Structures are given as structure tokens and as C-alpha cells.
Amino acid sequence: xxxxxxxxxxxxxxxxxxxxxxxxxxxxxxxxxxxxxxxxxxxxxxxxxxxxxxxxxxxxxxxxxxxxxxxxxxxxxxxxxxxxxxxxxxxxxxxxxxxxxxxxxxxxxxxxxxxxxxxxxxx
Numbered sequence: 001x002x003x004x005x006x007x008x009x010x011x012x013x014x015x016x017x018x019x020x021x022x023x024x025x026x027x028x029x030x031x032x033x034x035x036x037x038x039x040x041x042x043x044x045x046x047x048x049x050x051x052x053x054x055x056x057x058x059x060x061x062x063x064x065x066x067x068x069x070x071x072x073x074x075x076x077x078x079x080x081x082x083x084x085x086x087x088x089x090x091x092x093x094x095x096x097x098x099x100x101x102x103x104x105x106x107x108x109x110x111x112x113x114x115x116x117x118x119x120x121x122x123x
Contacts, residue, residue, distance in 0.1 A: 086121045
């Protein structure tokens with residue numbers, strides 16, 4: 001079965017950086033888009049960033065564009081989220097997700113999810 005394991009979360013001061021990693025297993029990594037989402041307690045899960053199977057196409061929410069960078073290493077079956085210039089409003093549990101196909105889709109485009117990793121940004 002598909003497993004997605006996130007790592008790299010933690011506590012950081014505003015203006016700092018973190019890099020999240022997500023190791024995927026269970027099916028052919030290069031056949032699927034990957035994404036990152038986040039959620040705060042009592043709120044819906046929000047899209048953060050997506051990347052297609054080859055890594056050539058990336059997508060970002062307006063709130064993180066220019067500060068976050070998604071990338072993937074298809075040899076390592078791993079997707080990353082580099083987060084720079086962090087703000088207190090970036091505090092959330094971050095989830096890695098694997099797509100339904102090779103290209104990112106905003107509409108119900110992801111079907112498997114990791115357990116999440118907490119990111120806390122102190123102001």
C-alpha cells in the first residue's frame with residue numbers, strides 16, 4: 001500500500017526557514033504528482049504546493065508563492081518543501097499527498113496522504 005512519511009517539521013522563528021521531506025513508497029513514484037497541504041485546528045486542509053511527475057511544473061497557493069519551493073527527487077522517491085521567510089500564519093500541520101495521476105489538479109487531485117508534521121513559527 002502507499003505510504004507517505006513526512007519529516008522536517010519543528011519550531012522556527014519568524015523569518016527563518018525549514019525544509020520538509022516526504023518519502024513515498026508503495027507505487028511507481030514517477031507516475032504521480034505530489035503535493036503539500038496544511039491545516040490548522042478547526043479549519044479545512046488548504047493546498048500549499050503541487051508538482052507534476054517530472055518536476056517541470058509547479059503550483060503554489062497565493063499565500064506562499066515566492067517564499068516556498070516544492071521539488072522532487074525521483075531517484076529517491078522523495079518530495080520536498082523548502083519554506084523560507086516563514087510567518088506566524090504558516091503555523092500548521094503540513095501534509096504530503098500523492099496525486100491520482102501524473103499531473104497536478106486543484107480539484108480532488110490527490111488520493112493518498114501522510115500523517116502530517118507540525119510546523120510552528122514563533123513571532
